[in-house]
Amino acid sequence: MRSLLPILTVLAAILGLWYLAVAPMNIRVALDQAERGGATITPEGSLARKDVSTWVLMVRNPDHISAGYTLERPRLPTPQQVGQELWKTTGKMAMRGRAWSKRSLIYHGWITLQSTFWGFLLGTTLGILGAVAIVYSRVSDLSLMPWAIISQTVPIVALAPMIIVLSSQLGVDGRVVPKAIISAYLCYFPVLVGMVKGLRSPGRDQLDLLRTYSASGLQSFVKLRLPASIPYLFTSLKVGIAAALVGTIVGELPTGAISGLGARILIGDQFGTPLAIWSALIAAAILAGVLVTLLDIVQRLTLKRMGMAA
Amino acid sequence: MTSGGTAGGAVISASDLNLVFQTNDGSVQALKDVTLSVDKGDFVSFIGPSGCGKTTFLRCVAALEQPTGGALSVNGMSADEARRNRAYGYVFQAAGLYPWRTISKNIKLPLEIMGYSKSDQDARVKKVLQLVDLEGFGEKYPWQLSGGMQQRASIARALAFDADLLLMDEPFGALDEIVRDHLNEQLLALWKRTEKTICFVTHSIPEAVYLSTKIVVMSPRPGRITDVIDSPLPAERPLEIRDTPEFLEIAHRVREGLRAGHSYD
Numbered sequence: 001m002r003s004l005l006p007i008l009t010v011l012a013a014i015l016g017l018w019y020l021a022v023a024p025m026n027i028r029v030a031l032d033q034a035e036r037g038g039a040t041i042t043p044e045g046s047l048a049r050k051d052v053s054t055w056v057l058m059v060r061n062p063d064h065i066s067a068g069y070t071l072e073r074p075r076l077p078t079p080q081q082v083g084q085e086l087w088k089t090t091g092k093m094a095m096r097g098r099a100w101s102k103r104s105l106i107y108h109g110w111i112t113l114q115s116t117f118w119g120f121l122l123g124t125t126l127g128i129l130g131a132v133a134i135v136y137s138r139v140s141d142l143s144l145m146p147w148a149i150i151s152q153t154v155p156i157v158a159l160a161p162m163i164i165v166l167s168s169q170l171g172v173d174g175r176v177v178p179k180a181i182i183s184a185y186l187c188y189f190p191v192l193v194g195m196v197k198g199l200r201s202p203g204r205d206q207l208d209l210l211r212t213y214s215a216s217g218l219q220s221f222v223k224l225r226l227p228a229s230i231p232y233l234f235t236s237l238k239v240g241i242a243a244a245l246v247g248t249i250v251g252e253l254p255t256g257a258i259s260g261l262g263a264r265i266l267i268g269d270q271f272g273t274p275l276a277i278w279s280a281l282i283a284a285a286i287l288a289g290v291l292v293t294l295l296d297i298v299q300r301l302t303l304k305r306m307g308m309a310a
Numbered sequence: 311m312t313s314g315g316t317a318g319g320a321v322i323s324a325s326d327l328n329l330v331f332q333t334n335d336g337s338v339q340a341l342k343d344v345t346l347s348v349d350k351g352d353f354v355s356f357i358g359p360s361g362c363g364k365t366t367f368l369r370c371v372a373a374l375e376q377p378t379g380g381a382l383s384v385n386g387m388s389a390d391e392a393r394r395n396r397a398y399g400y401v402f403q404a405a406g407l408y409p410w411r412t413i414s415k416n417i418k419l420p421l422e423i424m425g426y427s428k429s430d431q432d433a434r435v436k437k438v439l440q441l442v443d444l445e446g447f448g449e450k451y452p453w454q455l456s457g458g459m460q461q462r463a464s465i466a467r468a469l470a471f472d473a474d475l476l477l478m479d480e481p482f483g484a485l486d487e488i489v490r491d492h493l494n495e496q497l498l499a500l501w502k503r504t505e506k507t508i509c510f511v512t513h514s515i516p517e518a519v520y521l522s523t524k525i526v527v528m529s530p531r532p533g534r535i536t537d538v539i540d541s542p543l544p545a546e547r548p549l550e551i552r553d554t555p556e557f558l559e560i561a562h563r564v565r566e567g568l569r570a571g572h573s574y575d
Contacts, residue, residue, distance in 0.1 A: 230410075
């Protein structure tokens with residue numbers, strides 16, 4: 001509860017800025033519409049207004065600024081409009097029993113969530129296995145780590161279409177697998193880095209102590225390195241799940257997908273409906289928030305059970 | 311491996327032990343011609359300034375370092391064989407308890423690794439918790455205990471399995487003087503009850519004199535033994551013994567030994 005006030009303060013600041021930004025963003029569309037409706041605008045004609053700055057337009061036509069807040073197809077919708085659209089495509093549809101309609105964000109969110117989940121699972125597994133290899137073998141430390149870093153410098157947007165093409169070439173039907181691969185590609189890295197750090201966190205004394213017991217390599221892994229890495233693992237998992245969601249959405253963007261939050265964003269862009277883009281964006285943000293919060297709860301419960309309550 | 315094989319009753323016997331570390335700034339002679347024998351049931355303190363090799367010697371006995379010359383035997387075998395036979399318990403300066411294990415589970419750690427049965431583990435934990443005066447704290451987590459109690463728990467962990475030799479590397483170095491006095495008294499009682507052989511590294515002259523049957527004074531650059539003092543103090547040692555003339559005389563001799571090691575500066 002103590003953390004609620006700062007979060008709400010930041011949220012209020014963002015909403016305030018957002019509302020302020022709506023006026024200059026929408027002024028041109030608002031003026032065009034008003035002119036078509038018979039109002040007198042200075043200067044006349046949208047062509048003439050092209051070279052006039054937004055601020056001058058607002059100063060010269062103060063009566064029409066408010067119209068920018070109620071447009072049907074705004075450049076920048078108000079938070080209220082986004083909220084209404086979000087409700088219309090989620091809760092309202094669900095109440096009418098149409099949650100799985102192609103127009104419902106619940107349906108699209110579920111599609112994205114599935115790929116995110118598989119990508120997260122794949123990425124986390126690869127990240128943990130890679131970390132174990134790096135910690136236990138000098139060869140993989142020298143060979144794997146640089147490539148892991150290089151892999152993250154390649155823009156995922158450039159890579160995504162290739163992964164889609166390759167997987168369909170290999171006879172993989174559907175989009176879940178290629179999307180999960182793209183998602184895993186972004187997700188494995190934070191897990192790898194965090195786990196390498198976690199598995200290496202026991203100090204020399206801790207390792208020497210196990211040597212005095214002449215413990216085997218497996219014993220020191222299970223009894224020392226693995227439990228010592230758990231706090232690091234959860235921190236990376238929280239970064240990883242957010243990265244997996246971003247990866248899935250990116251995987252849905254340039255690939256002609258028709259379902260998923262990324263596809264909604266792309267379609268909204270192509271059909272000139274910013275409201276659809278914004279509500280899909282906010283839906284993605286809410287989804288990410290829920291996933292990270294869930295992991296946070298699991299982390300607290302696990303560390304508490306382990307006696308390492310933070 | 312070499313084997314000392316001289317003294318029959320010696321638990322540790324080192325002769326002309328040398329250890330040279332190769333560092334980026336050249337080689338450092340951590341131990342030079344160290345010859346020493348520790349008998350069964352001895353309480354031997356190693357005292358000297360930083361860099362005198364006291365910890366290094368202990369780590370050689372534990373086979374955590376490899377000597378570069380000379381002979382070393384522990385329990386009549388090589389140090390590495392002794393390590394693999396779990397011949398000693400080692401107590402580090404930091405208690406090093408696992409934060410995710412309770413005190414009991416921490417003490418069970420070596421027992422699990424060495425494959426003791428469940429019921430045996432429980433019996434041993436109960437016994438050693440009693441030995442270090444921590445009954446009733448078994449289910450606590452390390453962070454719920456004071457520094458002195460944590461160090462006692464780490465001693466209990468080293469006592470839990472059947473090693474006759476206890477190697478202690480400045481175990482009370484990070485604790486304040488009052489706690490330290492208390493723990494010294496307890497350690498002496500524990501040593502008498504268990505009849506273990508103890509090697510104890512310390513910075514503190516009163517601690518060394520109070521605890522030991524034998525005090526090894528060392529000096530740095532290169533790390534070597536400058537004096538070995540067999541303590542004439544009686545086995546029964548209340549804390550007040552530190553004010554007697556005998557005690558002060560030994561402390562004086564230790565101080566002289568330490569000073570002699572520093573004669574070059």
